[in-house]
Amino acid sequence: MYRSSNIVARIFERQICTPAPSTSVHHARRFYENLVPSYTVYEVECPDHSFRKFTDDGQYLISFSRNHQELIVYRPRWLSFSCKDEDCDKHDLPSRAKRFDSFFTQLYCVPLASCNELICKDFFLYMESNQFGLFATSTAQIHDAPAAGGAVHGVPSIEKITFHLLRLEDGEILDKKVFCNDFVNLTHNMGVFLYDDLLAIVSLRYQTIHILQIRDSGNLVDVRAIGEFCREDDELFLNSNAQGLALSDKNKQHQLPGNQIENHVHQGQPNLGISFLPGIKQRLLSFIFRGLWNEERDDSLRSQRLRKRFYFHFQDYVDLIIWKVQFLDRHHLLIKFGSVDGGPQVSRNADHHPAFVAVYNMDTTEIVSFYQNSADELYLLFEQFCDHFHATSKNSMYMNFISSHSNNIHALEQLRSIRDKASNSSQFVKKMLASLPFSCQSQSPSPYFDQSLFRFDDKLISATDRHRQSTDHPIKFILRRYPYSLKFKIKPGPEAGNMDGRAKKISSFLFHPILPLALSVQQTLFLQPSVVNIHFRR
Template sequence: MFKSLNVTARVFERQIVQPRPSASVNSVRQFYENFVPSCTIYDIDCPDNSFRKFTDDGKYLISFSRNHQELIVYRPTWLSFSYNGEDCDSDALSQRAKRFDSFFIHLYTVSLATSNEFICKDVFLYLEGLEFGIFATSTAQTHEVPATEGAVNGVQCIERIVFHLVRLEDGFVLDEKVFCNDFVNLTHSMGVFLHEDLLCIMSLRYQAIHIVQIRDSGNLVDVRIVGTFCREDDELFIGSHIQVTEGPIFLSGIKQRLLSYIFRKHWSEETDQTLVCHPDIAFFHFCVSCLTNFIFKI
């Protein structure tokens, strides 16, 4: 049923409509949506923190210390002051209304980073049902690092990256996921994605996607790594059907699957019947086309 947001219509509806049993409180709370700020207070006595954001449910305000090594969490007190009049002026309010602690309660301060690590302020993922928060700390980036086995040449390297699972209710660190000598793009959380209870972390240095499950108990459990092999039995299948040679694999599993999808799409759109009837010839033309595009891009 359509419900109007107009406050006059809501008052009229409250007079003529009888709410369901034990639901009168919810109908009254709908009027809170019509309360909007009418005054802005400037020059607030605010802590010297780097404020990040509110959680999706509005229960917590996430901030970091200026040295980006401590997590500082506040809880908003919501409606704190009101003004009985038409034109509200900040000077008419009490001096307490100009203090930060009049609107927020400091819950705790937790040290996440060590002496040579810093909190990445762009990374914050929130599990609303469990009230868990995911934060990231890392050391400084290094550019001239020799590529180890499985790593890609020319990709930056970070000595240590740690993902922290924090219970926001009391600030207890439940679990950690550590990456050593790797590179994850933490800017704007581009290398980290959360879907329900699955956390995906993309490693650019090793061209792999780490899928981690967040349990209700607060544990980070490794589910799968999509990189050299995509499925669980890929390594067994390749080892039993193909003669394995020493040295790195030419293409990782995820690259092979992407190229196969591109080839199948290219083959399905092919109009030349000679190429359609001979997949080997079509694959040769596909390789030549890819190589030509690669040369022109260079």
């Protein structure tokens, strides 16, 4: 059937045609080829806030005060104004229509941080089913903190990290979770992952994965802690066993002659200095050992293989630390292991350090699979089943349509083109797999990033939530299908361009997940007021 790009023809086609099974949403999203943010209001009069993002359902715009003490939440609304003439599109917008409050209504302003804390402006997680928001505040980092109490040497310390659970409808703080003298990587949600009502928080300093549940009542409930122990009763079992050994040694002392008791006093007490391998590390080592053991049936060859590939690298495996974690489903975690030198925020060259990825079953406390970050087998899984790594909550409908190379032929062709141009295949694989595990809610579900609808320069803009080097040239969005025409442009910064070309500028783009509405925010590194543009369909 002939398909027209005219919106009226598409409406008639929608009335008389039935899309193929399981394609109704994709069919409806083609209307976004006609409904684009084609008009820009430059340098909008707006509060000097740090704008974070739209929630995944488009109900709220999250922002923070410039001093990082307060949370300000807005409700998006559509611009409306009156016009006396017949053709309003030919006239400029009235001056009031160019203000920020013409597009957004402030709902409330809530102080989150105390006097010595700051809001982490890069951290925010949204629970769509309950419209809960998770925010974080923290004190300053201590880079040379002593590694006491089982802490990992070389990992910074933060005196106090507080997670705040808010009901975004009215801004009420429902619950808090505090970590003291710890380190959680809050940049771009890297150290925290939300899946349905389960929350995973990675303590880098103490190598513990804290699993919490967010109840409908708004309470943060501890479920388990994975690290030193894997099961809930592991600590109880080890302590009771240690007490039993101590009691047995004490009974033996009473049977010794009097002159030998003094020499054996230290043996009658449990040696608290003896350290066991953490439970998660023991699971990892046993999985590697059993894998190598089962590869060979000949005892002599098996012994040689174990010496070369296990015992020779034993200390390297023991020294691995947990970098990052994500949920694959409610029962499995994807865990990234690496050296201390290559940990997040510890080294800028983390990609050059060896890293490993493991799948951990929380129910059985077993490692299911284990790969190095340069393994071709893992890359093939990443290329073919990328959507499985983007674990989205059941209630998050909009996040299911984010383009990836496993669901979009254009993204796959782009990935394979980059792979074919790469001079070193191993380095390419490591670079691609460096993103695993994925950060939670790090991509925009906006249909304008759907690569089956539009083509754009992903070096300048993409669905990934990151600051980018600003450009004076507008970013073009071109139709992916015939007639391959330019549909709209996004230009950050002033309309006339930047007068000072020496100042380094970065831009961020906030696209509404449903409406043809976007914010571009350009800022310099010298704390000058940001330049905010609003892009919308007039």
